[in-house]
Amino acid sequence: AKESGKNCFLFFRQYMNEKVSEKLELENKLRKAIKNEEFIVYYQPQIDIGTMQVKGVEALVRWNHPIEGIIQPAKFIPVAEESGLIVEIDEFVMRTACKQLKSWIDSDIEPVTISVNLTSKEFQQANFVDLLKEIINDTGLRADFIEIEITESLVMKDIDVTLPVLKDLKSMGVRISLDDFGTGYSSLNYLKRLPIDTIKIDKSFIDEITEDSKEEAIAESIIALAHKMNLSVVAEGIETKKQLEFIKEQKCDKAQGYYFSKPLPVDEIERLLSVPSIY
Numbered sequence: 001a002k003e004s005g006k007n008c009f010l011f012f013r014q015y016m017n018e019k020v021s022e023k024l025e026l027e028n029k030l031r032k033a034i035k036n037e038e039f040i041v042y043y044q045p046q047i048d049i050g051t052m053q054v055k056g057v058e059a060l061v062r063w064n065h066p067i068e069g070i071i072q073p074a075k076f077i078p079v080a081e082e083s084g085l086i087v088e089i090d091e092f093v094m095r096t097a098c099k100q101l102k103s104w105i106d107s108d109i110e111p112v113t114i115s116v117n118l119t120s121k122e123f124q125q126a127n128f129v130d131l132l133k134e135i136i137n138d139t140g141l142r143a144d145f146i147e148i149e150i151t152e153s154l155v156m157k158d159i160d161v162t163l164p165v166l167k168d169l170k171s172m173g174v175r176i177s178l179d180d181f182g183t184g185y186s187s188l189n190y191l192k193r194l195p196i197d198t199i200k201i202d203k204s205f206i207d208e209i210t211e212d213s214k215e216e217a218i219a220e221s222i223i224a225l226a227h228k229m230n231l232s233v234v235a236e237g238i239e240t241k242k243q244l245e246f247i248k249e250q251k252c253d254k255a256q257g258y259y260f261s262k263p264l265p266v267d268e269i270e271r272l273l274s275v276p277s278i279y
């Protein structure tokens with residue numbers, strides 16, 4: 001038994017070593033990918049439920065690997081975050097998305113807002129607000145066309161650092177959206193202190209609203225609470241007509257999900273934005 005315990009440990013150590021080198025390998029690949037500009041931005045429409053028109057798009061990064069093809073964020077964002085490389089990737093996404101929106105506005109494509117995802121790494125950078133100002137200056141985009149998406153856990157991680165940054169962004173006119181809402185902790189207590197405009201109800205609640213479930217009650221309460229606080233509500237992960245009907249009944253403001261469209265590369269989202277009211 002002792003012998004097998006020892007073997008077990010050796011296997012475990014070997015396994016951990018492999019995990020560590022896998023991570024280092026991915027980190028090196030990411031570094032190279034940044035240098036070679038292998039990242040691209042996909043866009044997923046957000047639909048205004050009142051008018052059923054596209055009112056915004058969320059920018060979502062993809063890694064366009066020369067051999068492996070399109071790689072989804074779940075495969076590389078965690079390591080990019082841990083290594084800090086996410087800061088460079090997100091700067092690229094932000095620049096690309098802002099430039100894109102400006103060019104849509106200039107070519108009379110229905111104006112939409114652009115939402116970009118940020119991590120706590122950006123908030124730890126002393127000059128993040130300046131960077132965003134610079135991007136706004138370079139692109140000539142109005143700040144209130146930009147929305148940043150942050151999660152509760154990001155905000156709560158170090159509220160003394162994040163809150164002043166959020167207030168700076170807010171005073172520039174940038175909109176702030178609380179992503180994956182309902183999955184974090186302590187949300188309600190802090191909600192009133194945060195300078196946010198929008199909350200996004202997490203997909204996990206939307207998934208379960210087909211039955212008379214607890215999730216349905218939670219989604220209902222979140223929407224009511226948000227409206228009492230004058231916040232706008234986006235439901236994410238809408239996949240069925242039934243889910244859409246439910247959030248419509250609850251007076252949710254916007255919807256996002258495969259029911260309308262998956263995230264699309266720029267030429268495809270442009271086609272979608274050029275057609276008036278397709279839903």
Ligand code: C2E
Binds near residue numbers: 073074118256258
């Ligand atoms: P998120 O911000 O919560 O984004 C929503 C995710 O749900 C996206 O996955 C989107 O494609 C997916 N989704 C949207 N509608 C549906 C639906 O109806 N059904 C299902 N099953 N999924 C749906 P994606 O693009 O793979 O991104 C995953 C996560 O990676 C994002 O979650 C976000 O946390 C992170 N991420 C993506 N792009 C960026 C980025 O540019 N910067 C940073 N920092 N994080 C990013």
Ligand code: CA
Binds near residue numbers: 058149179
């Ligand atoms: Ca998001």
Ligand code: CA
Binds near residue numbers: 203
């Ligand atoms: Ca989300």
Ligand code: CA
Binds near residue numbers: 180
């Ligand atoms: Ca998420």
